[in-house]
Amino acid sequence: MLTEERKTFLLDTLAIDGRIEAKAVAKELGLSDDTIRRDLRELAAAGKLQRVHGGALPTSPADADLNARKAIASKSKQEIGKTAASLIKPGQVVIIDGGTTALELTKNIPKNQENTVITHSPTVAVALAAHVKTKVIMIGGTLFRHSMVNVGAATVEAASRIRADFFFMGVTGVDINAGLSTGDMEEAHIKRALSQRAAETVVMASSEKIGVASTYVVMPLEQASGIVLGQNTPMQLRKDIKKLGLEVFVKKHNDGA
Amino acid sequence: MLTEERKTFLLDTLAIDGRIEAKAVAKELGLSDDTIRRDLRELAAAGKLQRVHGGALPTSPADADLNARKAIASKSKQEIGKTAASLIKPGQVVIIDGGTTALELTKNIPKNQENTVITHSPTVAVALAAHVKTKVIMIGGTLFRHSMVNVGAATVEAASRIRADFFFMGVTGVDINAGLSTGDMEEAHIKRALSQRAAETVVMASSEKIGVASTYVVMPLEQASGIVLGQNTPMQLRKDIKKLGLEVFVKKHNDGA
DNA sequence: CACGATATTGCACGTTTATGCATGTTTTAA
DNA sequence: TTAAAACATGCATAAACGTGCAATATCGTG
Numbered sequence: 001m002l003t004e005e006r007k008t009f010l011l012d013t014l015a016i017d018g019r020i021e022a023k024a025v026a027k028e029l030g031l032s033d034d035t036i037r038r039d040l041r042e043l044a045a046a047g048k049l050q051r052v053h054g055g056a057l058p059t060s061p062a063d064a065d066l067n068a069r070k071a072i073a074s075k076s077k078q079e080i081g082k083t084a085a086s087l088i089k090p091g092q093v094v095i096i097d098g099g100t101t102a103l104e105l106t107k108n109i110p111k112n113q114e115n116t117v118i119t120h121s122p123t124v125a126v127a128l129a130a131h132v133k134t135k136v137i138m139i140g141g142t143l144f145r146h147s148m149v150n151v152g153a154a155t156v157e158a159a160s161r162i163r164a165d166f167f168f169m170g171v172t173g174v175d176i177n178a179g180l181s182t183g184d185m186e187e188a189h190i191k192r193a194l195s196q197r198a199a200e201t202v203v204m205a206s207s208e209k210i211g212v213a214s215t216y217v218v219m220p221l222e223q224a225s226g227i228v229l230g231q232n233t234p235m236q237l238r239k240d241i242k243k244l245g246l247e248v249f250v251k252k253h254n255d256g257a
Numbered sequence: 258m259l260t261e262e263r264k265t266f267l268l269d270t271l272a273i274d275g276r277i278e279a280k281a282v283a284k285e286l287g288l289s290d291d292t293i294r295r296d297l298r299e300l301a302a303a304g305k306l307q308r309v310h311g312g313a314l315p316t317s318p319a320d321a322d323l324n325a326r327k328a329i330a331s332k333s334k335q336e337i338g339k340t341a342a343s344l345i346k347p348g349q350v351v352i353i354d355g356g357t358t359a360l361e362l363t364k365n366i367p368k369n370q371e372n373t374v375i376t377h378s379p380t381v382a383v384a385l386a387a388h389v390k391t392k393v394i395m396i397g398g399t400l401f402r403h404s405m406v407n408v409g410a411a412t413v414e415a416a417s418r419i420r421a422d423f424f425f426m427g428v429t430g431v432d433i434n435a436g437l438s439t440g441d442m443e444e445a446h447i448k449r450a451l452s453q454r455a456a457e458t459v460v461m462a463s464s465e466k467i468g469v470a471s472t473y474v475v476m477p478l479e480q481a482s483g484i485v486l487g488q489n490t491p492m493q494l495r496k497d498i499k500k501l502g503l504e505v506f507v508k509k510h511n512d513g514a
Numbered sequence: 515c516a517c518g519a520t521a522t523t524g525c526a527c528g529t530t531t532a533t534g535c536a537t538g539t540t541t542t543a544a
Numbered sequence: 545t546t547a548a549a550a551c552a553t554g555c556a557t558a559a560a561c562g563t564g565c566a567a568t569a570t571c572g573t574g
Contacts, residue, residue, distance in 0.1 A: 002276065002278065003531090005276060005309075032535080035533060037550085053541060054550065111272045111273075112269045129405060137397070140377075140407070143392075150397070154415065158411065288523080289525080291525080292523060295523085310531060311532090
């Protein structure tokens with residue numbers, strides 16, 4: 001692990017936990033306490049954190065909680081996005097949904113990998129601007145701001161003309177009984193339509209979506225072929241989902257910070 | 258392996274892994290550490306990555322902000338965008354083209370004004386995310402990266418189903434004789450199609466486009482109903498264009514920076 | 515083809531940086 | 545007050561670094 005990486009790791013840890021215990025981190029990383037103390041000293045000098053006896057705290061304790069929650073949420077989504085992106089093989093045609101998790105997936109598609117991405121989200125399309133080897137097909141429609149995706153009859157019609165290997169679907173609710181659900185009827189309709197156009201539908205579900213049912217049902221859970229979950233998803237739930245016939249994808253090992 | 262190939266490989270590795278360890282890469286490629294270090298040094302000098310002890314990391318988000326600031330449109334384009342936006346009256350339906358000038362126009366549409374915007378550019382759609390009172394209709398197609406617009410048969414077909422008051426068109430060449438032109442055939446086709454769907458077509462032409470003819474002609478100049486020009490456009494040219502029957506719009510007075 | 519100019523690469527050498535340990539000091543909590 | 549933990553500092557070692565140089569390959573030109 002590079003020195004700078006370690007410093008970033010320390011700041012991340014601080015953002016997530018709201019605190020750093022020098023000795024604990026040293027043991028976790030297999031380094032001497034001195035090294036961690038030195039890092040903390042330098043980060044404190046740079047104003048990135050507040051040094052205290054035994055470790056470090058955020059500079060502004062007031063926002064610590066809010067930031068911590070935000071960081072956790074985004075960390076989890078990043079993790080899921082990365083795992084989902086690893087499922088995409090060169091040459092495949094994939095449909096990518098809108099939403100923040102899908103956007104993370106998009107960012108994690110290797111830049112030198114040739115793929116075709118179909119999306120009804122302008123945000124996803126813009127994120128793919130730098131992926132020169134990726135062919136991007138956009139599905140038009142009426143922009144639904146909340147999730148920045150196109151919806152409506154035109155979207156459904158355009159969707160009916162395509163065919164893909166994967167559909168990476170984002171939802172706001174994943175429940176064994178209630179199935180996959182979302183908060184907008186038009187969106188639910190589009191998700192259903194896109195799912196029918198792909199050989200396999202993979203759901204991306206960050207932890208806060210699990211066991212939740214939103215107003216509009218997209219389809220039963222077993223109609224999906226796979227699901228990407230966060231590492232913090234309970235084992236029992238993973239087993240339950242597997243029983244329904246879905247392949248469960250979870251980040252395998254620590255890839256570092 | 259060629260040197261440039263190796264540099265691309267390094268950037269790709271960085272994009273995929275988010276980190277580069279100099280020694281590890283050197284071993285992987287069967288080269289000396291020195292060579293890799295030299296590459297990393299040069300790439301860092303070019304701003305492509307951030308050099309750290311032991312390897313390299315992606316350019317920090319702080320630098321990304323700097324790049325974003327660099328990308329701001331020229332004064333002239335801002336001015337034209339503002340003038341063009343002032344032509345849009347509440348309630349009107351307007352088609353907005355892709356490109357930087359069109360993006361400036363988009364940003365200058367009043368946030369509290371109710372309009373319908375039709376666009377085939379995901380960038381424009383994203384820029385309108387905060388305009389809650391604006392209804393956005395996206396036209397899909399195959400993404401043409403250079404100008405970040407959708408093109409192709411699907412785009413033309415979808416365009417045929419709409420109707421608008423204005424089409425704000427961006428071009429790369431405006432010449433009295435050669436007419437309106439652009440550098441891509443597909444794009445020219447789309448511009449022509451969109452122009453036919455609007456009651457009035459207004460061309461946006463920053464100074465460097467004037468008197469220039471690009472490869473693919475969109476349509477003769479007199480087929481447009483108006484043109485927005487920069488303040489630095491010669492008076493003679495303005496008169497010539499007016500003679501063709503076009504309304505000429507120029508920023509009226511100093512609105513301050 | 516011949517020639518010099520230029521670029522690339524690995525090696526040698528001295529310098530800088532990172533890290534862990536020893537030592538003495540400060541802080542914390544009982 | 546006192547002992548343990550945490551700390552800062554100096555030092556030694558090893559890794560990573562930059563620079564200059566020589567060997568080699570590539571390019572451009574005549």
